[in-house]
Amino acid sequence: MAERKLDCRGMQCPGPIMAVAKALKEAAVGDELVVEVTEKSFAKDVESLCKKLGQELVSLDKGDIVVARIKKVK
Amino acid sequence: MSAEQNATKVKETEVLIIGGVAAGTKACAKAKRQKPELDITLVTEDTHISYAGCGLAYYIGNVVDDATKLMVRTPETFAEDTGVNVLTRNRVTALDLEARLATVLDLKHEETYQIHYDKLVIATGAKPIMPPLPGIKLDGVTALRTLMDAMRVRQALDEGKIRKAVVIGGGYIGVEVAENLVHRGVETVLVELMPHVLPNFDDDVAMMAQREMEDQGVKVFCNTKAEAILGNEKGHATGVKTTAGEFAADLVVVAVGVRPNVQLAKEAGLELGPTGAIKVNDRMETSAPGVFAAGDCAESTHILTGKSFWAPLGSVANKQGRTVGINVAGGDDRQPGVLGSMIVKVFDFNCGRTGLSVEQAAEIGIEAVSVTVPTHDIAHYYPGAHDIIIRLTAEKATGRLLGAYVIGQGVVDKTLDTIITAITFGATTEQLAKLDLAYAPPYSMAISSPLVAANVMQRKLEGGIEGITAYELERKLEAKDDFALVDVRDELSYMVRSIPGSVCIPLEEFEERLGELPADKEIVVSCNIGYRSTKACALLRSKHIGKSVKSLDGGINAWPYETE
Numbered sequence: 091m092a093e094r095k096l097d098c099r100g101m102q103c104p105g106p107i108m109a110v111a112k113a114l115k116e117a118a119v120g121d122e123l124v125v126e127v128t129e130k131s132f133a134k135d136v137e138s139l140c141k142k143l144g145q146e147l148v149s150l151d152k153g154d155i156v157v158a159r160i161k162k163v164k
Numbered sequence: 165m166s167a168e169q170n171a172t173k174v175k176e177t178e179v180l181i182i183g184g185v186a187a188g189t190k191a192c193a194k195a196k197r198q199k200p201e202l203d204i205t206l207v208t209e210d211t212h213i214s215y216a217g218c219g220l221a222y223y224i225g226n227v228v229d230d231a232t233k234l235m236v237r238t239p240e241t242f243a244e245d246t247g248v249n250v251l252t253r254n255r256v257t258a259l260d261l262e263a264r265l266a267t268v269l270d271l272k273h274e275e276t277y278q279i280h281y282d283k284l285v286i287a288t289g290a291k292p293i294m295p296p297l298p299g300i301k302l303d304g305v306t307a308l309r310t311l312m313d314a315m316r317v318r319q320a321l322d323e324g325k326i327r328k329a330v331v332i333g334g335g336y337i338g339v340e341v342a343e344n345l346v347h348r349g350v351e352t353v354l355v356e357l358m359p360h361v362l363p364n365f366d367d368d369v370a371m372m373a374q375r376e377m378e379d380q381g382v383k384v385f386c387n388t389k390a391e392a393i394l395g396n397e398k399g400h401a402t403g404v405k406t407t408a409g410e411f412a413a414d415l416v417v418v419a420v421g422v423r424p425n426v427q428l429a430k431e432a433g434l435e436l437g438p439t440g441a442i443k444v445n446d447r448m449e450t451s452a453p454g455v456f457a458a459g460d461c462a463e464s465t466h467i468l469t470g471k472s473f474w475a476p477l478g479s480v481a482n483k484q485g486r487t488v489g490i491n492v493a494g495g496d497d498r499q500p501g502v503l504g505s506m507i508v509k510v511f512d513f514n515c516g517r518t519g520l521s522v523e524q525a526a527e528i529g530i531e532a533v534s535v536t537v538p539t540h541d542i543a544h545y546y547p548g549a550h551d552i553i554i555r556l557t558a559e560k561a562t563g564r565l566l567g568a569y570v571i572g573q574g575v576v577d578k579t580l581d582t583i584i585t586a587i588t589f590g591a592t593t594e595q596l597a598k599l600d601l602a603y604a605p606p607y608s609m610a611i612s613s614p615l616v617a618a619n620v621m622q623r624k625l626e627g628g629i630e631g632i633t634a635y636e637l638e639r640k641l642e643a644k645d646d647f648a649l650v651d652v653r654d655e656l657s658y659m660v661r662s663i664p665g666s667v668c669i670p671l672e673e674f675e676e677r678l679g680e681l682p683a684d685k686e687i688v689v690s691c692n693i694g695y696r697s698t699k700a701c702a703l704l705r706s707k708h709i710g711k712s713v714k715s716l717d718g719g720i721n722a723w724p725y726e727t728e
Contacts (some may be wrong), residue, residue, distance in 0.1 A: 100544075100545050103692065104660075108654075130512075132720075136662045139660050
């Protein structure tokens with residue numbers, strides 16, 4: 091079960107969400123992604139993405155830097 | 165009655181000022197600086213003077229920790245520093261403008277006396293509107309107008325007595341109070357009669373602020389009327405009955421608006437303007453000779469409409485007070501008027517406005533157009549950069565700037581104030597677009613945001629953009645109009661968040677897939693910010709596809725309504 095960090099700070103919409111979608115595709119089931127984003131709308135988008143793809147959003151910290159931990163479950 | 169007839173009970177002063185918050189004290193201080201020998205008396209029924217009334221919400225939220233920080237001056241230090249005779253807890257009950265006599269009730273000693281003046285300044289401010297609801301007089305129901313109001317709420321919060329609150333009214337005071345109650349861990353409900361908070365903002369712009377409030381935990385109920393305040397046997401408020409149901413509350417803040425406090429002026433026979441505030445000229449002189457008015461009790465003139473306008477704001481009050489101070493000291497200072505500018509913080513969102521919207525321009529016979537432009541406050545790659553959205557309005561025929569909304573998580577006041585300056589000096593869109601503004605990445609974009617908005621407006625004025633606002637599109641969707649809504653972003657972005665009823669045709673595939681679009685219907689095209697959609701619209705027009713073709717102003721970034 092690998093953990094991969096994605097630094098998307100400073101990246102503009104839709105950059106971060108595209109990076110997450112790509113990383114999820116490359117990851118193996120059970121892997122976790124930790125994404126750091128400065129673009130605020132990412133928080134809502136990542137919730138929606140995980141819901142629609144059926145992946146698990148383990149945690150979401152909506153501070154100045156949004157940090158999302160996503161687990162590939164399928 | 166003359167001074168000779170009743171010498172013991174009539175005091176003499178050259179200038180009598182009624183009211184001691186912003187305009188009254190400013191007029192005092194300025195007049196004394198202009199003419200130190202001037203004999204001035206300031207009368208106020210309040211205990212405090214010269215406090216920052218605009219900061220009260222932040223005091224209850226403990227953003228401002230100590231009430232003394234809001235008190236610019238105490239009555240004692242003010243009197244000492246300026247040499248003005250300050251009479252707190254004294255209420256002027258009647259004015260005889262002919263005889264230049266004020267009847268005053270000393271609230272401390274319950275005595276009535278008179279003051280004979282040469283010049284009079286009325287700065288009686290505004291009063292919160294307390295609607296005649298059942299239960300409005302219960303304990304725990306308050307406006308937030310005076311320092312005393314704020315101190316009572318703050319104390320109850322500090323003592324842990326407030327767990328739930330209802331704020332009635334979603335204007336800027338209501339919005340600020342709701343935010344500060346949430347900061348204190350209070351479960352907060354806000355009810356607003358109109359369809360959205362910040363009623364003097366365009367619907368879609370205000371909806372973005374409302375979304376932010378909801379995201380931060382305020383339960384917002386619009387199109388909702390408060391019907392009664394509920395109480396217990398001890399006479400304390402326990403909740404609010406509304407058309408959207410009942411909400412429990414230990415505190416009810418009434419913030420439905422303010423009215424100019426003009427009773428004294430009206431009874432004295434001073435002319436009021438169409439706004440209900442005291443009519444004044446640009447020297448802040450009222451209809452009676454030697455009588456001035458300033459601050460929330462006085463009118464302003466709107467610079468663009470030329471009509472009476474009421475702007476009860478600390479900024480306006482201080483400037484008017486200053487003009488009065490100069491003029492009572494024998495000078496000649498004038499107020500050019502206001503643009504209806506305002507700015508309010510809504511949690512992590514900043515919302516500012518100035519001038520006229522397209523609809524407001526139409527009301528005075530000006531055909532105006534607007535553009536909605538998502539951009540950034542500083543260079544997008546510099547840490548701390550945030551989105552802002554500008555809606556700029558200009559006269560269609562001439563390009564003259566008329567108004568703007570600037571909102572978002574980023575710095576909005578700089579952009580707004582730049583536009584305000586341009587409007588004040590009668591600038592056109594083109595002149596704004598060419599300003600030599602200061603630039604370095606930590607401060608601005610290479611083409612600063614107001615200039616970006618001006619450039620987009622230029623294109624629109626040249627006929628290069630046919631837009632539709634989020635609000636107009638929402639209305640069309642609501643009315644189930646027969647039209648096609650096409651999203652030209654990539655498939656992934658579309659999957660994550662899209663406008664209900666839209667179909668996705670990415671711009672890259674647009675040309676090959678033109679056949680999927682109706683040739684004879686109205687087509688609305690959307691993207692992230694309105695850039696790609698404008699390109700798609702140009703292509704559709706060149707191929708004569710669609711009865712009409714419009715681009716969603718500001719794209720999905722400026723879309724505050726439902727998404728899926």
